Amino acid sequence: MGHRFLPDLSADEIAARQLQGLKWTVEHAFAGSPHYQRTFREVGLRPGDVTSLDDLSRLPFTSVEDLREGYPLPLLSVPEEQVVRIHASSGTTGKRKVLAYTQNDVNTWMDMMARCYELAGCTPLDRVQICVGYGLWTAGVGFQLGCERLGAMALPVGPGMLDIQVQILTDLGATTLCSTASMALLMAEEVEKRGLSSRLKLKRGIFGAEPHTPKMRERFEALLGLEDSFDIVGMTELYGPGTGLECPAHDGIHYWADCYILEVLDPETLRPVAPGEIGEMVVTTLSKEAAPLIRYRTRDLTRLIEGECACGVRLPRHDKILGRSDDMVIVRGVNIYPGQVAEVLGRFPELSSEYQIVLTRVDGKDYMAVTVERAEGATGGGDEALAKAVGQVMHKSLLVSAQIRIVDHGELPRTFAKSRRVLDERQ
Numbered sequence: 001m002g003h004r005f006l007p008d009l010s011a012d013e014i015a016a017r018q019l020q021g022l023k024w025t026v027e028h029a030f031a032g033s034p035h036y037q038r039t040f041r042e043v044g045l046r047p048g049d050v051t052s053l054d055d056l057s058r059l060p061f062t063s064v065e066d067l068r069e070g071y072p073l074p075l076l077s078v079p080e081e082q083v084v085r086i087h088a089s090s091g092t093t094g095k096r097k098v099l100a101y102t103q104n105d106v107n108t109w110m111d112m113m114a115r116c117y118e119l120a121g122c123t124p125l126d127r128v129q130i131c132v133g134y135g136l137w138t139a140g141v142g143f144q145l146g147c148e149r150l151g152a153m154a155l156p157v158g159p160g161m162l163d164i165q166v167q168i169l170t171d172l173g174a175t176t177l178c179s180t181a182s183m184a185l186l187m188a189e190e191v192e193k194r195g196l197s198s199r200l201k202l203k204r205g206i207f208g209a210e211p212h213t214p215k216m217r218e219r220f221e222a223l224l225g226l227e228d229s230f231d232i233v234g235m236t237e238l239y240g241p242g243t244g245l246e247c248p249a250h251d252g253i254h255y256w257a258d259c260y261i262l263e264v265l266d267p268e269t270l271r272p273v274a275p276g277e278i279g280e281m282v283v284t285t286l287s288k289e290a291a292p293l294i295r296y297r298t299r300d301l302t303r304l305i306e307g308e309c310a311c312g313v314r315l316p317r318h319d320k321i322l323g324r325s326d327d328m329v330i331v332r333g334v335n336i337y338p339g340q341v342a343e344v345l346g347r348f349p350e351l352s353s354e355y356q357i358v359l360t361r362v363d364g365k366d367y368m369a370v371t372v373e374r375a376e377g378a379t380g381g382g383d384e385a386l387a388k389a390v391g392q393v394m395h396k397s398l399l400v401s402a403q404i405r406i407v408d409h410g411e412l413p414r415t416f417a418k419s420r421r422v423l424d425e426r427q
Contacts, residue, residue, distance in 0.1 A: 004114075005111055005114040005115045005118050005149075005150070006313065007315070008314060009257075009315065014257045018258070018261050019053050021258075021285075022056065022261065022284065023050055023051075025285060026050050027047040029077050030046075031047075033077040035070055035074070036075070036294065043058065045060075056295070059295050060294070060295065061270065061282070062295055062297070064097065064297070064299070067097045067098075067099075068095045074099075075292065076100055076290060076291060078289050082103075082290070083101065084103050085106065086098055086100050086101070087101070088136040088137070088236065089236040089237070097236060099236055100291050101239075101290050102289040102290045104287070105288055105289055105290055108287060109145065109146075110145040110146055110148075110149045111149065112146070112239065112242040112259060113145055113149065113241065113242035114146045114150045116146060116206065116230075116232055116241075116245040117206075118150065119245045119247055120176070120228075122150060122152055122176055123150075123151075125152070126175045126203075127173060127174045127201075128143070128153065128155060129165070129172075129176065130144055130147070130155065130156050130157060130178045131157055131178060131183055132179060132180065134158050138239070139240065139241050142240035142241045143178045143206075146242055155168055155172055155174055159179075159183060162190050165187055165190075166187070166191060169187075169196075174202060175204070176202070176203065176204050177206070177224065177226075179205070180207060181207045181208075181216055181217065182210065182212075182414065183207075184205055185414070187220075187224070188219065188222075188223035189223065191223060197223070200225055202224050202225060202226055203226065204226055204227060204228050205221070205228075205229035205230070206229070206230050207230075207231065207232065208233060212353070213342045215346050215352065216352075216353030219353065219376075230246045230247075231245070231253065233253055233321060235298060237291075237296060238260060238296070243259070244256060249310040249311040252319055254313050254317050255315065255316065256315065257315055259286055259287065260283050260284060261286065262304075263284075263295070264280070264282070264304050264318070265279050265280055267279065267325040275306055276304070276306065278302065278319075278322060279303065280297060280300065281300045281301070281302055299324045300323075301321065301322045301337070302320070302322055303318065303322075304318050304319075305318060322337070322339050323337040323338060329424060332366050334399050336398055338357060341402075342355065344397050345370075345390065348389075348390060350375055351374060351378075351386075351390070351406070352376065352409055354412045356370070356412055356420075356422075357370050357421060358370075359422070359423070359426050361426040367403070368403070369403040370403070370404050371407055372405070372406055372407070373407055373409050373412055374406055374407070374408065377409075380406075380408070383406045387405065390404045391404045
C-alpha cells in the first residue's frame, strides 16, 4: 500500500513486539517509579515474572486516582532531566492529570499522528487546518507534530475565532480540517450562512474528542463538501490524540497495537468480555518512558472488532468510543449512557443531531427530559405526535420513560469544544 508510517504487521509480528515491549515496560517502570514498585509488591510480582502475554492479567491496574495522587508528576519513571515537556488533561474534577514526556515519547507520538494522517489519505501536498486547543491540552500540539512529520502544511488556528477560521479556510485553501465534531458543525453552519461553500477546497475532516451521531456527521460533511471524514481517538495519558483512526472502509478504528496493548474488560469484574462485547478500554504502553501506563483504566467504552478489514490495513480494530463508564447515569435503577439516547433520536429523520438530557428529582422520584432540535428545514407541525413516537421508542429501548421536547433548529447551545449532553439537577 506504500505507507511510510503505517506498518504492515502480521498478528504474530504484533504479538512478538507486544511481548518485547511489555517486558521492557515492566522492568523500566519497576526500576524508575516508586508507585509501580509499590503496586507490584502488593500483588507479589517481580519484573522477571512476566514471560508471556498471558502474564499481562497478573499485573496491577493503574487508575485516574493514581495520577491525581501522584500529582504533579505522577508515574514518573525517568530522571527529571530527561523530561522535555508536560501535558495535562482538561481535568473537569479535582487536580489535573499531568503527564511527562521524554524526547522519545514525543517522537513516538509524532509517528502515531503521522499514521493517522496517512490513513486518512493526506500527503505532503495537503494543507491542514488545526482547530483544536493548544497549550497544556495535547490536541493542538499533537495534530501539528503529526502534520509536520508527514510533511504537510500546518495551519495552526486553534479553537474558536470563527471569523479567522473561515478566512483561513477560504484564503489558504485548507484541504483537511481537524476539530471536534461540535466545532465542525459550527463551522459548517457558518460557511453555509456566509454562502462560502463554493470557495472551499476541503477534501476531508479528522475529528474526535467527543461522541457524535451519524446524523451530525452527515450534516457537516454535506455543508463543508467533504469527500470523507474520519474519527480519531486518543487521550492525554496515552500520549494524546492519534492512538488510532477510522479507516476509509469505516468499519471501526485501527489502533496501533505495536505501540500499546488494548484489553476490553467488564468494568465491574475487570475480566475480559466475550469477543465483540462492549467493555472498558484498558491500555498498557510498550515504549513510553517518562510515564509508562500499565493496565490503565481509561473509562472509555468500546468493543474489539474481529477479522480482516476491507481497507487492507492489518492492524487490529476497535469500535468507536461508545461512551464512558463514568458517563453512565442511573435513572430509576436503570443504567443509561448518553449514546443510547442519541441512537434512538438518530432513527428519526425529522430530528437533528443536537440534543440535551435533563435529569430532575421530585418527591424522591427521578424524571428524564430530552430536548432535541428538529432537522433543519423541518416545520413545527406534528411536534406532539413526533414527541410521543420518540418517547415510545425511547421507553422500549432504554426501559425508562422520558419527556420529549422538540425545539427549532439552532435553539440548543453550540460549542467550540465538547457538547454538554447531560444536565443532572438531582440533589
